[in-house]
Amino acid sequence: MQELKKIWAFGLPYLRPYMFRFVAGVVLGIIFGMSNGIFVVSVDTLFSRLTQPNPPATASQASLPNQSVGLGSIKAQVSAWWESEVGPWGDTLLPRIGHPMTWLQGVGA
Incomplete structure (x- = not known):
């Protein structure tokens, strides 16, 4: 962490005239990443709405995953x-x- 502080202290005077562009680039990069993530989720939603629904497959109780604990729940x-x-x-x-x-x-x- 100390090394990062040294690097930031060294680069900040050079970055100061371009701070607005730097912050704008970081913010726009975050927005771009979020829009790409939303696109991945929305493709599944659109395809499920625009295709014929398949009848749900019946599964035995033993083959269903346990969703009562952890990430599944x-x-x-x-x-x-x-x-x-x-x-x-x-x-x-x-x-x-x-x-x-x-x-x-x-x-x-």
Whole structure:
């Protein structure tokens, strides 16, 4: 950590005239990364809405993963929250196969 402080103290006088550009680049880089992450998630949502739904496969109780502990339960909780809170909002904005398109979906809101 001390070495990073030395490097920052050395480079700060040279960076000071370009501080706005530096901070703007970092902020825009974060926004770019977040938009790429959202794109990955949204592709699955759009494909699931625009393709024919498959009937759910039946699985035995022994083959289902235990989602009561750890990361699986957190994922299940977040997924349930997402479906209940954001799902209805997405239904008004995103088209679904077999349903007529609304004016809001048509203008690309």
